[in-house]
Amino acid sequence: MLELVSVRRHFGPLKVIDDLDLSVAKGDVLGILGPNGAGKTTLFNVILGVHPVSAGHVRFEGRDITRKRPWSRCQMGIGRTYQVPKPFSHMSVFENVLVAAVSGGQGSIRASRDWAVEVVELTGLAHRMERPAGELSLLDLKRLELAKAVACRPKLLLLDEIAGGLTDMECDELLEIIRGVHRQGATIVWIEHVIHALRRAATRLAVLYGGKIISSGTPDAVLADPRVREVYLGVEA
Amino acid sequence: MPKAPFNAWLVPAGRLLLLLGLCFLIAGPWVCSIPQLQLLTQFLSLLVIAIMWNLLAGYADIVSVGQHAFVGIGAYAFFGFAVFAGFSPYLALLAGGATALVFAVPVMLIIFRLRAAYLAVGSWVVAETLMLGAGKLTAFGGGSGVSMPVSVVRSLGVQPALRYSHIYWLALAVAAVALATTWLLMRSRIGLGLTAMRDNEEGAGSVGVNLIRSRILCFLWTAPFLGLAGGIITLQKLRVAPPASFSITDWTVYVIFIVVIGGIGSFEGPIIGTVVFFLIRQYLAEIGVWHFIILGMLSIGVIMVEPRGLWGILRRVVPGDLIPVSHRPPARPLAGSDSAPSGTHLKEPHSTPAG
Numbered sequence: 001m002l003e004l005v006s007v008r009r010h011f012g013p014l015k016v017i018d019d020l021d022l023s024v025a026k027g028d029v030l031g032i033l034g035p036n037g038a039g040k041t042t043l044f045n046v047i048l049g050v051h052p053v054s055a056g057h058v059r060f061e062g063r064d065i066t067r068k069r070p071w072s073r074c075q076m077g078i079g080r081t082y083q084v085p086k087p088f089s090h091m092s093v094f095e096n097v098l099v100a101a102v103s104g105g106q107g108s109i110r111a112s113r114d115w116a117v118e119v120v121e122l123t124g125l126a127h128r129m130e131r132p133a134g135e136l137s138l139l140d141l142k143r144l145e146l147a148k149a150v151a152c153r154p155k156l157l158l159l160d161e162i163a164g165g166l167t168d169m170e171c172d173e174l175l176e177i178i179r180g181v182h183r184q185g186a187t188i189v190w191i192e193h194v195i196h197a198l199r200r201a202a203t204r205l206a207v208l209y210g211g212k213i214i215s216s217g218t219p220d221a222v223l224a225d226p227r228v229r230e231v232y233l234g235v236e237a
Numbered sequence: 238m239p240k241a242p243f244n245a246w247l248v249p250a251g252r253l254l255l256l257l258g259l260c261f262l263i264a265g266p267w268v269c270s271i272p273q274l275q276l277l278t279q280f281l282s283l284l285v286i287a288i289m290w291n292l293l294a295g296y297a298d299i300v301s302v303g304q305h306a307f308v309g310i311g312a313y314a315f316f317g318f319a320v321f322a323g324f325s326p327y328l329a330l331l332a333g334g335a336t337a338l339v340f341a342v343p344v345m346l347i348i349f350r351l352r353a354a355y356l357a358v359g360s361w362v363v364a365e366t367l368m369l370g371a372g373k374l375t376a377f378g379g380g381s382g383v384s385m386p387v388s389v390v391r392s393l394g395v396q397p398a399l400r401y402s403h404i405y406w407l408a409l410a411v412a413a414v415a416l417a418t419t420w421l422l423m424r425s426r427i428g429l430g431l432t433a434m435r436d437n438e439e440g441a442g443s444v445g446v447n448l449i450r451s452r453i454l455c456f457l458w459t460a461p462f463l464g465l466a467g468g469i470i471t472l473q474k475l476r477v478a479p480p481a482s483f484s485i486t487d488w489t490v491y492v493i494f495i496v497v498i499g500g501i502g503s504f505e506g507p508i509i510g511t512v513v514f515f516l517i518r519q520y521l522a523e524i525g526v527w528h529f530i531i532l533g534m535l536s537i538g539v540i541m542v543e544p545r546g547l548w549g550i551l552r553r554v555v556p557g558d559l560i561p562v563s564h565r566p567p568a569r570p571l572a573g574s575d576s577a578p579s580g581t582h583l584k585e586p587h588s589t590p591a592g
Contacts, residue, residue: 024502048443074445086440087431090502094566099433102426106443109564120571129566148444 337464382478
């Protein structure tokens with residue numbers, strides 16, 4: 001479904017993504033781990049086209065989308081949440097989701113209204129439906145991020161530290177929503193530091209370090225990898 | 238049933254005020270003297286220009302300081318079509334708007350290569366270049382401009398009162414069309430995307446809002462209305478001249494004041510700003526340059542208190558928009574949505590929405 005071939009993303013002399021190859025099969029839930037500054041969010045920015053690649057190719061469903069703009073990629077079926085939420089602060093929660101349903105999901109306003117309400121309810125924001133997004137708490141902002149991404153009807157959902165700062169109960173709730181999206185056929189790539197959440201959802205893990213994938217495979221195998229334990233978990237091999 | 242907030246009456250009261258204002262504008266030719274009618278015509282022209290700048294800068298993040306170019310192009314094109322081509326003033330007005338649209342395409346191709354402050358400077362440079370170009374048109378009187386022939390002036394009415402009321406009706410029609418169509422634009426899916434862009438551009442792009450197409454549409458949307466305003470202004474002044482028709486002070490600087498004071502990125506802002514600007518200009522003009530200083534201080538003060546202008550301040554107590562462009566959820570909840578467990582009722586990803 002998604003393929004990154006020899007992708008590089010440099011900011012001046014800083015090589016944030018360095019000759020990275022990654023493929024995600026349809027139906028996968030790929031968890032991405034890595035220490036801060038490993039290039040995880042930049043990887044998402046490259047996949048969605050927020051940052052153009054310095055070299056290499058990005059393919060989605062067999063099509064080369066390297067030169068496509070973020071909105072084109074979204075309309076093709078790539079939805080994304082941000083680690084630092086990007087709400088439309090002066091619009092209501094409903095409108096935030098409606099924008100995504102209309103623009104990303106490519107429906108008319110009339111046809112997308114019910115879908116937007118459904119997504120708002122699904123993500124537990126029904127009681128905040130008409131509140132300006134700028135007034136939401138961090139937890140609700142994270143829910144809103146997920147709601148906007150889901151409203152785009154993604155085939156590939158990119159989740160950027162969506163469970164960070166949540167309680168175990170909130171995390172469980174979120175996990176259930178994500179599993180629901182996955183059950184409906186969406187492929188998921190999930191950057192997360194909350195390993196227990198990732199372990200429960202991911203079919204595969206990959207660890208990013210210095211802009212490269214240093215380990216990938218089943219969650220158990222990756223978490224047992226001595227290199228991963230050293231660079232990410234801080235346990236000496 | 239939840240109780241309405243104590244200040245809920247402010248929204249209908251505000252709408253009533255707007256309605257009364259509209260009634261006054263419609264009754265204008267019957268209740269106003271010629272100087273008052275001229276003042277109202279200026280008000281309407283400036284309102285159109287302010288609505289358009291607000292759309293560009295407030296929503297599409299195109300902070301142009303060169304929109305006087307399209308006012309000038311509309312003015313010159315109107316003059317050319319009315320005087321040299323022999324069009325009726327009404328048709329010439331429309332042709333002036335269309336000409337501004339045609340010019341907007343190459344101007345857009347130039348300035349859209351730039352962003353932010355560079356775009357602002359670029360748009361100003363393009364506008365000044367066009368003004369210098371207008372000064373080279375000898376048929377239009379070169380740098381000193383030319384007055385409209387009496388025959389064209391009289392085609393709008395032999396009596397000054399009739400003539401000024403005709404010009405006023407044209408200005409009111411242009412303002413009404415500008416306001417109504419821009420409202421419809423903002424209510425459409427394009428407007429929804431523009432509102433999202435106003436709040437967070439990267440976030441909007443990530444949920445599928447086509448930032449480039451939205452910007453192009455906004456730019457091309459504003460040009461004909463600015464051209465029409467230019468035609469109305471020419472009808473009022475009865476002459477074209479590069480410094481007046483392409484005046485950066487009158488058609489860009491004042492307009493920025495108006496939108497900033499009133500409230501950038503809102504539909505009510507340009508209306509409030511234009512009213513405040515005219516009140517200051519009318520009642521404080523006799524104190525000379527001080528009224529400019531007051532205007533400047535007012536805009537700085539308003540920005541410091543509330544970046545979203547006077548409407549932003551009012552919006553703290555007014556619980557809703559007077560001219561609503563926002564969307565509300567369907568009144569009736571979806572069947573079963575209350576009881577359905579999380580994650581169980583999603584439709585197929587990326588399928589066509591139901592309905």
